[in-house]
Every structure is written in structure tokens, then in C-alpha cells.
Amino acid sequence: MQEKRIAVFCGSKSGSDPLFEQDAKALGRLMAERNITLVYGGGNKGLMGAVANSVMEGGGKVIGVIPELLLAWEHQHESITELHVVSDMHTRKKMMYDLCDMAVVLPGGNGTLDELFEMLTWNTLQIHNKKIILLNTAGFYDTLVTHLQAMWQKGFLYENWQERLLVYDTPAAAISAFY
Template sequence: MRSVAVFCGSSDGNDKEIVKKAYQLGRTLSDYNMALIYGGAKVGLMGRVADGALDESGEVIGIIPDFLKSKEIFHDGISELIVVESMHERKTKMHEMSEGIIALPGGFGTLEELFEMITWGQLGLHQKPIGILNVNGFFDEMLHFIDSMVSKGFLKQHHRDMLLIDESCSGLLDKMVAYQPAFTPKWIKKEQT
């Protein structure tokens, strides 16, 4: 894996450990010789991940919609900044340029990006590893809810298992590097199960 798309908050939140872990993820990606593909901003967790990678001389590619670039929240110290027309085009480009996906804490946008990547994997549109850096249990309630989707028959366990979860940066990246996708078509006949 040579590049990882990171989806995360455009704010820092109020947990200093999450901010530290975002910065550490950027450093760890560089230590693993993996390029960071991210949303291009200098603010929030996005900026912290980029700063961590840059401080380790890592490659950082930002992808930002033009309307956000015009608000001057873009990071001007990164390796490359790609300007696109829309949020959807940003997400698609991040997916195309990456070989793995990581979600850090964030808000609605981060969750939307994570769940679209999971859905694309579930549908067989990609077989990239999808990681969640679960700092201080930030994603615990969401993961509990996902487990209830399995127990209530709305999600297959092997699709739930596509999510790789760890509290440490290196632990998560190790799981992602070792990931072997077990592709099963979403719609199969009952007699095939």
C-alpha cells in the first residue's frame, strides 16, 4: 500500500488526545512510506494529519473543492493541491488516488465519506482496506450500532468484517497492509449461501 485516503474532521473537537493522534497518524503514514491523500485543508484534524506527515518529509496530496479553496482554508505547504468542482468529485478523486482508506473522528461529512467507501466495498466496486482509528472510543457507539445491524439481519457479518479497527496508528496500518479481502457478491441466491 503506497497511499492512504484519510477522512476526518475540519475542526479539532475538544479531545486533545484525538488531535495528537491525528498528527501521529500523519507521521506514521510517512514512516510507512505511504502518501497521505486528504481533503487539502490546513484546519482541524485535516491540518494536523497533514502537518504530521510533512514533519516527517512525507508526501501529502490535498484535494479541495474550489469553493473551499476560495475561503483560504487550504494548506499551502503540502506536496500537491488538486482543486476540483464539488465535494463529490473530491471524494471520488481521493478514492481513485488511494490504496486504502482511514477514518478519524469527525462530523457528518466524515461519516458520509466513510459510509460511502464501505458501501462501495460492499458492492464490490473496490477491495481496499478500510480502517477506523478509534481514538478514546470515539467510534464505539457507531460500531455497536453496526453490530446491531448484523444481529437484526440488515448487514452480513463478512461485510461488517471489512472494517478494520484499532486505537494505534501502527496497529491499524499493520492490519490494513495484511488485509485480504473476502469478496462475496451482495446479491446472491439463497441456495448459494
């Protein structure tokens, strides 16, 4: 049986709502329980650190991919299963996409949105066809969902965005989309 892997894109900060970190940890626990390998950005801060530590605490496997530029910024994780240090952000994203079967996007900042939209674009262009899940913890992505709907309604998308991006409110629902 082939190893199952989920890429998780999220903030290197924890955000202002404690639910963000609680959901990151819950997602990590669920992944470890189901023997799903985490592929993530390789940091040990914020939501990235929370999800990775939760997977590791549950006896799961974690693969980090971090660009040289962010080694100090995101405090590379020293206690994960495998860490790839790559030359730049583009290489990081491509490797993460290549290593995963599905992606889950948790709350985050500009980098998280960059990763989300690149995956959506690659799906639209049929570079890959992997499920992308938006974990909408505490309504964090409500305004983004509204904007995506406006882009669709105003004729700027080639297909209904809901065919490419699934939105869930809980880690359990996000994981269930994998099966």
C-alpha cells in the same frame, strides 16, 4: 515499487479531546516514516491540518483534494506536495478513493461519516475492495460500532460489517493493517 497511499478521512475541526489531534499527528509521523503518501481533503484546519502537517514535517508526501466550495471553509493547505481543486464533494470523494490503496477514518463530523459510509457501500457493491480502518481514538466510534453490530444482527447488512471495516485504537495498529 509502486508508491503506497492511504486516504485519511477526518474532521476539519480538532474536537474536544486532545487525544484526537495527538493520534492524527502520530498517524502522520508513521506514514512519513514508512514512505506512505497521505491522500486527504486538502484543508489546513483541525485533524486534517494536523495529519497533513505531521506527514510534511516528517518529509513525507501529501496529496490534497478539495472542492471549490470548501476553499475558504477548510482553509486550503498551501504547503503540501500536491493540491487538486475539484468541482464538488462527489468528485473529491471519488478522486480520493481512486488515489488510495487503503483508507483510515479518524474522528470527525457529518462529512467524515459520509465518506466512511460511501466507502463501505462501494466495498459492498464491489466498486472497489480497499481496506477501511476506523481509528477509534478514545472510544470516539464506540457507539457507531455498536450501531453497525445492531444493523448486522437485525438483518440490514448483506455481510458482516467486520469483514469490510477494521477497528483499531492506535495509529500504530491502523498502519500495521496496511501491510
